[in-house]
Amino acid sequence: MSYQQLTEGKRYQISALLTQGYSPAAIATVVEVHRSTVYREMKRNSHDGVYEPEEAHARSRSRRVMARKYRVPEQTVMYVELALSWHWSPEQVSGIGKLIGLPVSHEWIYRHVAAEKARGGKLYKTLRQGHKRYRKGSNSKRAVIPEPISIDDRPAIVDTRGRFGDWEVDTVLGRHGSGALVTLAERKSRLYLVRRVDAKRATDVRDAIIDMLMPYADHVHTITADNGSEFVEHKAIAEALGAEFYFAHPYSSWERGLNENFNGLLRQFIPKGTDLRLITDEDVRWAEKRLNLRPRKCLGFRQPEMVFQEYLQAA
Incomplete structure (x- = not known):
């Protein structure tokens, strides 16, 4: 059964069934939604462990209003x-747009061009280096992700880094055929987790993500990934952790910039092209530790590991 938005009526049903002692899985069967929908609903819309359907519906509507607020108007x-047809750069389009009352970021413009190209459009040809920046999109075969939830639907609070428990996930490849590294980054504390897997198979990546995050399951609200085939098991991950799993736009690595940055730093310890079969789990943990103990300017030169523990204890 697919993910779906809950109506106010279904929220009252959930409340009544909770009162009768039904489990979330049993509630999902009665209400006819996927059980991850019920887990997600209770996690997002309960207050101090109490689920009130009227308040839950109001919160949900408020989030949808905020999501619409951040969408770019058709005009x-x-x-x-x-402006792109005039061969202006995204930075120039953004700059003039702000002056004429049509504000839009140059990052959004690049995402729009990439998405339009994936649909067969030609906007990318107006960019000075469009053929280089987006050449991958012309012939690469993207995995078909089952029932993905777009980053466009992700709560606005994730962008602000104002909440503890929003994660980014990625994979780093070693020498061909030698395995991969699954990496996770928590957006607020900047904690970075790394786990080696034998292959970039979806099942291996699924198990690694669940195993890494399960000790912090109460502090996993969202996970954001790219559109790689290794994340096709996203619904199983979301269900196991009681979290929401979102997908960035194609070819938009900046939407997961924290993890991308950490992956680059990881190369200092595990260089590109390394045969991961020759790397021990202790080597991986050592590199992870080194990165989490580096003082970060964005944290007031505190260490991610220390900041993460502070948030855990305060939660």
């Missing part, structure tokens, strides 16, 4: 595409 999209 702005029309301006962006017109």
Whole structure:
């Protein structure tokens, strides 16, 4: 059964069944939604362990309003595409847009161009280096992710880093055929986790993510990934952790910039092209430790590991 938005009526059903002692899985069967939907609903909309359907529905509507607020208006999209046709750079389009009352970031413009190219569009040809920046999109075969939830639907609070428990996930490949590293980064504390897997198979990646995050399951609200085939088991991951799993736009690595940055730093200890079969789990933990004990300017030169523990104890 697929993920779906809950109606106010279903929320009252959930409340009544909780009162009768039904488990979330049993509630899902009665209400006819996926059980991850019920887990997600209770996690997001309960207050101090109490689920009130009227308050839950109000919170849900508020989040949808905020999501619409951050969508780019159609008039702005029309301006962006017109300006790109004049061979303006995204930075120039963004700068002029702010002056004429059509604000849009240059990062969004790049995402829009990439998404439009994936649909067969030609906007990328207006960019000075478009053929280089997006050449991967012309011939790569993207995995079909079952029932993905777009980053566009992710709560706005994740972007602000104002909440503890929002994670980014990625994989780092070693020499061909030697395995991969599954990496996770917590956006607020900047904690970085690394786990080696024998292959970039979806089942291996699924198990690694669940195993790494299960000790902190109460502090896993969202996970954001790219569109790689190794994440096709996203629903199993979300269900196991009681979290929400989102997918960034294709070819938009900046939407998971923290993890991308850490993966680059990891190369200091495990260089590109390393045969991961020759790397021990102790080697991986040592590199992870080194990165988590580095003082970070964005944390007031505190260490991610220490900051993460402070948030755990305060929660």
